[in-house]
Amino acid sequence: MNRTLLAVAAVGALVLAGCSSELPAEDGGGGGGSSATDAAKSEFFDQAEFDRQLAFREASADGPADKPWEQMIEPALVDTAKFAKPGGGYNLCFSNAAVDNPWRQVGFRTMQQEVEQHKEITKFTVLDAEAKDDKQISDIQSLSGQNCSALIISPNTTATLTPAVEAACATGVPVIVFDRGVNTDCPVTFIHPIGGFAFGANGAEFLTEKVDAGGKILALRILPGVDVLEQRWAAANEIFADSELDVVGVEFTDGDAAKTKSIVSDYIQREGQIDGVWMDAGATSVAAIEAFQDAGVDVPAFVGEDQQDFLRLWVDEGLTAVAPTYPTYQWRTPVIAALKILNGEQVPSEWVLPQPTITQDDVETYVAEDMPPLHYAMCGCENMPGYPGPWK
Amino acid sequence: MKRPAWRPRLAEGTAPVLAVLVALLIGLAIAGPAYDSVEGYLALLKRAAPLMILAIGQYFVIVSGGFDLSVGALVTAGVVIAARLIGGDESATAWVIVLVLAFGLLVGLVNGLITTKLLVPSFIVTLGMLLVLDGAVFLWTDGAPRGALSTAFRQFGRGSVDVPLLGEVPYSVLILLVVLVAAAVFMRGGTGRALVAVGDNEQAVRLSGGQVDRLRLLAFVLSGGLAALAAILLGGFAGVSAQVGQGLEFRAITAVVLGGVLLGGGRGSVVAATAGALSLEALFTLLNLLGVAGALESAVQGVIIIAAVAYASLGSGLRHRLRPRRATTTSEPRDPRQPASTP
Numbered sequence: 001m002n003r004t005l006l007a008v009a010a011v012g013a014l015v016l017a018g019c020s021s022e023l024p025a026e027d028g029g030g031g032g033g034s035s036a037t038d039a040a041k042s043e044f045f046d047q048a049e050f051d052r053q054l055a056f057r058e059a060s061a062d063g064p065a066d067k068p069w070e071q072m073i074e075p076a077l078v079d080t081a082k083f084a085k086p087g088g089g090y091n092l093c094f095s096n097a098a099v100d101n102p103w104r105q106v107g108f109r110t111m112q113q114e115v116e117q118h119k120e121i122t123k124f125t126v127l128d129a130e131a132k133d134d135k136q137i138s139d140i141q142s143l144s145g146q147n148c149s150a151l152i153i154s155p156n157t158t159a160t161l162t163p164a165v166e167a168a169c170a171t172g173v174p175v176i177v178f179d180r181g182v183n184t185d186c187p188v189t190f191i192h193p194i195g196g197f198a199f200g201a202n203g204a205e206f207l208t209e210k211v212d213a214g215g216k217i218l219a220l221r222i223l224p225g226v227d228v229l230e231q232r233w234a235a236a237n238e239i240f241a242d243s244e245l246d247v248v249g250v251e252f253t254d255g256d257a258a259k260t261k262s263i264v265s266d267y268i269q270r271e272g273q274i275d276g277v278w279m280d281a282g283a284t285s286v287a288a289i290e291a292f293q294d295a296g297v298d299v300p301a302f303v304g305e306d307q308q309d310f311l312r313l314w315v316d317e318g319l320t321a322v323a324p325t326y327p328t329y330q331w332r333t334p335v336i337a338a339l340k341i342l343n344g345e346q347v348p349s350e351w352v353l354p355q356p357t358i359t360q361d362d363v364e365t366y367v368a369e370d371m372p373p374l375h376y377a378m379c380g381c382e383n384m385p386g387y388p389g390p391w392k
Numbered sequence: 393m394k395r396p397a398w399r400p401r402l403a404e405g406t407a408p409v410l411a412v413l414v415a416l417l418i419g420l421a422i423a424g425p426a427y428d429s430v431e432g433y434l435a436l437l438k439r440a441a442p443l444m445i446l447a448i449g450q451y452f453v454i455v456s457g458g459f460d461l462s463v464g465a466l467v468t469a470g471v472v473i474a475a476r477l478i479g480g481d482e483s484a485t486a487w488v489i490v491l492v493l494a495f496g497l498l499v500g501l502v503n504g505l506i507t508t509k510l511l512v513p514s515f516i517v518t519l520g521m522l523l524v525l526d527g528a529v530f531l532w533t534d535g536a537p538r539g540a541l542s543t544a545f546r547q548f549g550r551g552s553v554d555v556p557l558l559g560e561v562p563y564s565v566l567i568l569l570v571v572l573v574a575a576a577v578f579m580r581g582g583t584g585r586a587l588v589a590v591g592d593n594e595q596a597v598r599l600s601g602g603q604v605d606r607l608r609l610l611a612f613v614l615s616g617g618l619a620a621l622a623a624i625l626l627g628g629f630a631g632v633s634a635q636v637g638q639g640l641e642f643r644a645i646t647a648v649v650l651g652g653v654l655l656g657g658g659r660g661s662v663v664a665a666t667a668g669a670l671s672l673e674a675l676f677t678l679l680n681l682l683g684v685a686g687a688l689e690s691a692v693q694g695v696i697i698i699a700a701v702a703y704a705s706l707g708s709g710l711r712h713r714l715r716p717r718r719a720t721t722t723s724e725p726r727d728p729r730q731p732a733s734t735p
Binding site for chain 1: 424425432435439530537538539540550626629630631632633635636638677680681
């Protein structure tokens with residue numbers, strides 16, 4: 001009987017471990033199958049920021065049209081003369097939040113290649129925080145003592161990393177923050193694409209155009225509680241609420257293809273028909289499409305992302321689809337910004353990059369048959385000297 | 393020991409899970425319009441096949457007195473390795489399948505050898521293996537899987553074949569049937585019975601000349617091999633993903649426990665463990681059809697595992713009191729404290 005008790009205790013421990021690592025910490029903004037219909041506003045919804053991002057989509061960007069990573073929307077330029085250090089021989093430092101997903105991998109490779117192109121950068125020091133706040137805090141501290149000419153930070157989380165970024169600013173090194181933000185304006189520039197509200201809205205607006213009134217929409221999200229993803233859903237939720245569309249389900253997939261496919265199959269059975277699928281990220285879009293194919297029904301209007309596997313399927317099957325992007329070319333911009341700052345050139349205090357959407361009209365130009373399935377098309381890397389080697 | 397005359401019989405603990413399964417299937421038929429035809433149930437079986445195969449592997453280990461926590465990580469590793477090696481090249485399919493299966497057997501062998509030769513509890517060995525595999529996969533892929541599976545590789549998990557009377561039967565269902573029949577036959581045979589005996593009373597088996605270490609090793613190797621097979625089916629079902637195996641070890645254990653298999657070993661049938669896996673999958677499908685939030689899945693698993701183990705721990709005494717006549721009709725009523733018979 002002792003053995004049984006031990007075994008029970010062991011499995012009990014497993015249950016706890018499973019719960020703490022897999023269950024969403026809180027149910028942000030209407031998760032779960034049936035609660036979707038009440039269309040309550042997400043707590044992550046911010047009307048002012050939503051309006052600002054939607055306006056940015058229409059604004060024309062300054063800078064070369066064929067190099068969106070150098071473009072800026074409504075820039076408020078700041079003087080950087082005090083950081084000027086002409087002559088090259090730069091030691092560029094980078095504290096990276098993580099490289100734990102394909103998006104960050106494509107981005108980081110693009111950044112490395114950007115650094116390669118500039119002979120003035122003689123040293124590129126990178127510390128990877130492995131998605132841990134505490135590691136990134138100590139990474140930033142350790143980089144402060146390594147004679148960096150400029151420090152690039154891609155924060156793991158916003159609030160926790162703010163003091164560390166402030167401390168780095170205090171050492172006098174020009175600090176450049178990109179991707180996720182921090183709650184301080186001490187960095188010289190904060191670089192990011194338009195944002196999550198615009199991303200979510202692009203997909204939701206597409207569905208309101210392509211799906212007839214009363215059509216059934218299934219929304220697939222990765223997980224709750226991550227601000228960039230919550231913003232995407234908050235915007236889509238807002239647009240669906242004002243539309244005639246019927247959101248029949250909002251489900252979390254954990255980014256798992258098998259789970260996604262099962263969920264979509266269940267909904268096809270339960271609802272009889274799904275007229276549109278909205279996703280907050282495209283990594284499992286192909287699995288979701290396969291669920292329709294395997295059920296023997298037409299693939300409805302789909303919102304994916306700029307991963308190659310989705311784009312290929314879109315073209316091959318002639319789908320009705322759209323791909324909002326969170327462009328990986330933004331990883332080139334911090335390096336360019338660092339060099340501008342070290343040259344004493346002006347940079348915008350908030351560097352807003354354009355955030356293109358791939359549509360029916362231009363999808364074929366983004367398909368690259370020989371690239372890996374999870375390569376992000378919007379890397380702005382096709383004309384870089386080493387392409388495509390490092391990205392494969 | 394005198395053998396009772398053969399008649400169709402269910403091993404102890406099989407009846408409750410079959411009752412649960414039938415109830416769930418009836419629930420599905422009422423709740424989902426797709427479950428009024430054979431296709432609907434075949435689709436359910438297809439989706440449940442990988443978990444059922446994992447449950448069979450887990451059964452071998454649990455019934456012989458161990459745990460295998462490494463199967464989820466092994467599934468992930470199998471899919472990621474296959475995708476990287478195939479890289480979309482059809483001609484590589486055959487040898488990569490062989491390699492993935494061999495990798496599974498090898499991981500099982502290592503688990504088994506460390507458990508039996510170094511006398512480390514299997515819970516710790518396989519937990520360590522889980523972490524090692526997770527870390528190795530992360531290191532090798534930098535956190536994002538690369539490459540792609542070939543169409544031929546995906547056939548096993550995604551495709552189907554035309555069978556007379558039944559129509560289109562998924563390959564994964566056929567593979568599952570083969571594995572299940574083989575496992576049931578194996579457990580009826582001498583080695584299978586000895587495996588249960590090891591879980592029941594290791595000392596008695598040793599004293600009567602049984603090769604305890606070799607039997608346990610076999611259980612781990614089978615579990616590893618079946619996990620690799622599940623990886624091939626899961627990779628085929630949904631494609632490459634670094635999350636494919638997450639939490640599967642826990643699901644497999646839940647399924648086995650739901651099937652009435654005693655944790656710690658010595659009692660339970662492989663058919664019941666498989667039925668437990670199908671019940672679990674049917675339950676999740678039913679919950680989804682009824683519109684219950686997906687986040688409840690973990691909670692439901694937790695409740696099931698506690699209830700099933702509590703039911704088993706209350707022991708045969710309660711069951712016999714509830715159904716007094718059953719003791720006389722069961723083929724092999726056995727006090728779990730007594731050593732099991734070895735052939």
